[in-house]
Amino acid sequence: MTGPRLVQFHVGIGKTGSSYVQSALGAGRARLDELGITYPIEKRAEARARVGRVTSGNLRPADSLAQTLARYPEVATAERLLFSNESLHLVLTSTERDYGAEIRAAFPEARLEFLCYIRDPVEHAVSAYQQVVKRNGFTGDCATFLRRYDRPQRLLRLDEAVRAIGGTLTIRNYSRHRDRLLATFEDWLGLPAGTLPEPARPQINRSLTRGELELQRAFNQHLGLLSSQVVSDPLCEHLPDITSQVPAVPRDELAAFIERMDTEIADPRLQALVPAAEAYRVGTLDEHAARFPDPDAPEAYSFTRDQIDILARAMSFALTQRAPQLAAGRKGAGAAKGGPARADRAAARAARRAAAQAADAPTGDDPQGDG
Template sequence: MSEQQTVHVHIGLGKTGTSTIQRALAEQQQALREFGIHMPGGSHVDTRRAVYDLMGRRIGGGDSETVTGAWKPFARSVVASTAPTVVFSEEMLALARPRVVRRLVESLAPRRVIVIVTVRDLGRVLGSYWQQMVMMGRTETLTEFLQAVRDPESGPASAGVGFWMRQDLIRTLNAWESAVPREDIRIVTLPAPGQAPDLLNDRFAEVIGAPAGLLRSSRRVGNASVGVPEAEVVRRLNELLAHDLAENQRLSLMRIIREGLVGRESAPITVPASEFDWIAERSAAMVTELSDRGYPVIGSLDDLTPRPGPATALPGSGGESDDAEVADAAIAALAAVSLDRARLWDRNRQRAARRRRRRGGRGPSASPDKLASQGRALSFRMRTWALAKADNSRVFGWAARAYLKQTSRR
């Protein structure tokens, strides 16, 4: 195999335009092939299942069968491709620790691994990340979340520790440098507010060797945002349903709710100006470290300088109307309807699974690869379980913070 054959692995970070890039790669597969660029699997779903298998990640309540054992055939397809360049994207890889990174690099040999890291200014990440966490079932207010991120020693341990596990850029880069030379890591910055919306796509295209404009789309893609009041509705709904839904049920439910809430004209979620000093200080330290390390940068490190957003009246800051009790009643009613819908979905899924088993008969015994995959899944579940316990246990809280410090050493 020629030394020029590469695999470009886009690892996030999360909330940095990953959905936009993944959609563009999927839509432009045919056009990319004309330039010698191949996207394995055919869809981002295939990539996600393979990476979940590699990481030991599972969706609670479903999808285990499609994830288990998915990495090895995916990796083999990358190696077997005759295209000079292969590219795939999955932000879960920002969580990878050195052992997982080494396994990925070894699985894709003899291709040269080029790591692409998309980065966004911390001020914009925080509000977007909190919204996503609310949509995924978290119950912290934005104020509580920011306190935990600012100081993981205070506030819910799972919120602060969980954020920095995914968003500490230097920690992520340290893990990937355990198996990838520094000169093979590319930093792509998200354009600052006010710049051309397609600039991120063009920057990504430049890294993988595609012409400018190829990854542009006539429609805006990505995760649609909700405003302050809509996020508060979902957050309160989470409090009511905290112990009643499996993860796959909640994800299905949030897709339905999000469709009904996006597009409303309401105050956007922005980080209060009172938080700006520590965000700016942390950002400056990150930019200095990136500059000192000398990674190739596509874009500008100036894009990572946070800019204070407009003031936002957060829920609970005063000015509630007499309609608050009505709103609470409406939320309770929505919880009941939503729970019924989610349980109906789960019953239908179980019936379909039973029909598939009856048609297919008894399956083959587990292979060594699947047993190893199940072991990784158990390890990932144990770490996730321990982090979830951190809020209510001093021992688990101490362990979570100690783990973050141990794995984040420069």
Template sequence: MKKKIFFHFGMHKTGSSYIQTLLANAKSELKQERVFLPEDHRAKLILNGVPTAGNGLKLSRLIKLGKLEEAFALVSHDQELAEVENCDSLLYSSESFFHLFQYHAANWLSFEQLLIGKDIELKGLLFFRDPVEHIISTFRHRFKDNYIDFERWLANDYETHKIIKNFLEVKPTLETDFGYRNYSANKRHLSKCVFEEWLGYNWSPFIKNETVNKSLNISDIYLGHLLRPILFPNEYKSFLVKLLALDDNLKPNEESYIENLINKTSDYLLKYRNLFEEINKLLPVNEALQWQYINKQDVEIQQTISFSNAQLEIYSKYLQNVQKSSLKRSLKIIRKELFKILKMDRN
């Protein structure tokens, strides 16, 4: 039987962490279908619902660096492990495969040729997402890295649709047989897309209470920006975890703030309208991308960020801890300097 390699490409913010959790938990079932899921050192994390970059990260990095022979050797090693398990197919998942098409599409094309030369069949899966949803979801994530100005970020640093454009340009020359789907927050839909409609099984797993990669609210992240300069990295991480654990009912409603961001996407959507239409030619008709142009004459809505009492209580607690720590450090420095002075006097 011809060997196969399945590549789940992401893209980012389309449920990859959840899909990777499903794959990791279904490893035994996949083996029964003769599909081997190579592990890396993060395998235990994803089993516990902790987001990782996926089991394809190392492979994609080698391809990115142009180390194609090393990448091929890694695949060959994984194939040997698969044969021991009586499997004839490999499955790699990582959003980093998608990001290869930002600057390194030629490397992927060359890597494909190495695999095709060994008579290996290549299957790919790429999820898209409605443009405005993806923009807002990505901004929430990037906001943590100090992106505050939405319009500047969207114009200069939001790279997603530039990568898709590059992907579509080289698509006619790709050897990988791709399936394309539109992301849905419905987890049963995601599982069915992967296991039944891509891999071709008559079953698909489901993790009911999965909370992989829960997002911080923008108000959470803004508070994090205020404290980040004065917290140690472990304290900052602890602060965000505390905010993440807060029930959404204890946080301010951000719909008006988000709606204001959406109002600022019109120029961007018009710029990439033709690209969205090209994507829709790839997707099932009932999964076509949806977007809406906002009339720029509309009155802008709330632009400020508000905070709840529960959020401010956590913020105050950490601020007090910083003040106490700062006082202790100051006292320590004062004692040290006094000791030096006393020692000099004695001499």
């Protein structure tokens, strides 16, 4: 047999502790190598992982798999490979490319195993909404996002994609295991609990307060995708322990979302696919409604002195050092076909990466908010 005998993929989904797991994988790379598991990763990403910062793992789904493997010479001699990216489930279920075929072509004789974390829909949708505002330039409100949330149905498509290439899919529910997340990952790898080091930070890639969220939304409207570099990125990187808050959602919108999720999760195919111990739990409207502010009620947003200082520093740096890059990204957004949102995801990506390197911040290229 040529090539690795086993290739394992952690495919997300986003906002299920992926950044935490990836930090542990990067920091524990040498130990994994001793155990015969090759986790290839670029030096800069490994350095970020060691200090508990966001890495998005060791795959770039926007690239072809061949391009990714070419960056990692150790792949050629590895018997067991491990890859992680929180957006990989999106690429595997995309109708625009056949990433599964790329995987099977690259590893024609290997056993393929996939791990996907799911999360109870209400809490996951809120967290995913925060992510699309934080990192993907989304300007809509949470109710708009709830209407397009599709993760249970996407899980069915992921299962089909994995089976099509002869792989096996393991499903774990983050909502059941958030306090022992690494242990569930180690169990999937067949390793004893405690093999992977705990990340340097207990919380990585936090969600936002309502004030931070509304500020980021306003910047998204006027500056576009690149504005995360001066608002949410520095706030989350430098103040990781601030408690997040749920956004405002009208009661009728929340009720409609809960009803739709109840219907989708009752699909017999999902019931058969998700193990009983990992099953989705939706909850009732009365159970959730009190957590969500009324969007029509007046609200004053507050910021601590530390938040204000971080924002002032980031904006000052952007004005003095990054203005050409930010302007180039915004100009490209206005001119590109498909409008600002599409251009911010595509034409401005190079400018975003250049600016991210200057600030040592992650790029967050996932267009679906699973980054």
